[in-house]
Amino acid sequence: MASPALARAAAARHTPAPMQRIAVTTRSRFEAVNVTRQVQEAVRGAGLQDGLVRLHCPHTTATLVVNEAADPDVVRDLLATYERLVPRDGDFRHAEGNSQAHVLSSLTGCGLTLPVEGGAVALGTWQGVFFVELDGPRRREVWIQCLASRG
């Protein structure tokens, strides 16, 4: 901790990073929007070098998933499976008619935790990050937090 530069770096590392909120506009009822680039920008903006980025979906009729981003048919096949496993007109009581979306949202979870290494989100070769709209079209948000790793 001798030099001012090191001290500044250490102090910077321990400064709380405020939560970021990004907007996602969807155009269909079911839709997967690739948000990988926005997540990378949020991590760069926070100055995080090594740790985790946490993405929270604040909506109960949408979700976030990681899957192959190279072939769009992979995500198309995922959405088709969602429709088959939890049909829109199932045995539901919720009066708003969007129980399908609520159920799928809980099945796949309310967010993602992703590794950050060397200042960037570290994903596998084929992995991309998708915001999955299940009851659109709507204006949506993703909440983003950065945490440095510590031994």
Add this chain to the structure above:
Amino acid sequence: MASPALARAAAARHTPAPMQRIAVTTRSRFEAVNVTRQVQEAVRGAGLQDGLVRLHCPHTTATLVVNEAADPDVVRDLLATYERLVPRDGDFRHAEGNSQAHVLSSLTGCGLTLPVEGGAVALGTWQGVFFVELDGPRRREVWIQCLASRG
């Protein structure tokens, strides 16, 4: 880092927060218990201002989900879908007869990570946190950890 107050605040921020364990008593085989208030209290107790709270489900026949807390029919529809997707008397070999619960537990995951902002769990307008019993009634636990965000 000039003033003692700032130094104390910094030291407090870096003090490990011990894991908390809260008890949940379930009364049915399938049941969703709203634990949002207990999670908020745990975060306040840890003094966490900004970061993440992690909830771990230490049981292999229960799970934790986030979904709408306003209309109880949303969670009712989720549990009904669980019963339909993974029926109790499926093609199972596990001799204890609760494979349905084990499978659903793995499908929905062993815990939740939620954002904390300004000293409170930050959830979307409609979101609540539910402990989901899949093989009750039983006495259960949720393990709670707090981590401060760092840039």
Add this chain to the structure above:
Amino acid sequence: MASPALARAAAARHTPAPMQRIAVTTRSRFEAVNVTRQVQEAVRGAGLQDGLVRLHCPHTTATLVVNEAADPDVVRDLLATYERLVPRDGDFRHAEGNSQAHVLSSLTGCGLTLPVEGGAVALGTWQGVFFVELDGPRRREVWIQCLASRG
């Protein structure tokens, strides 16, 4: 923060822990490999006392789950349910023929977050950590990160 020993301990606590990568070799198309011991070793190697360990699955045709490790039939029942819910020859367009694996990977998520207490991963009595191969046999990796808890 008076003594050098305390200062050293504090400094050690705030040192970033580099991400670890462990190899998993699978031998079947569908297979659950118990990796609990390797995860415990990674946590010990990082010197983490209290906090979280995050496991990332960098593959889009595999996943990670927690379930009962005592009776192997529990994991067998999980894999059988996967095959039934998302059959291999479903209504898929992805040309590589492994959409089943891609869909199941997204349904169960791209990783796990587990509590660490007293220098070890804290799991429930029956819980074990499994790497789940959905399109094997292959050589796979699990990426492991440690984060100390902070109030």
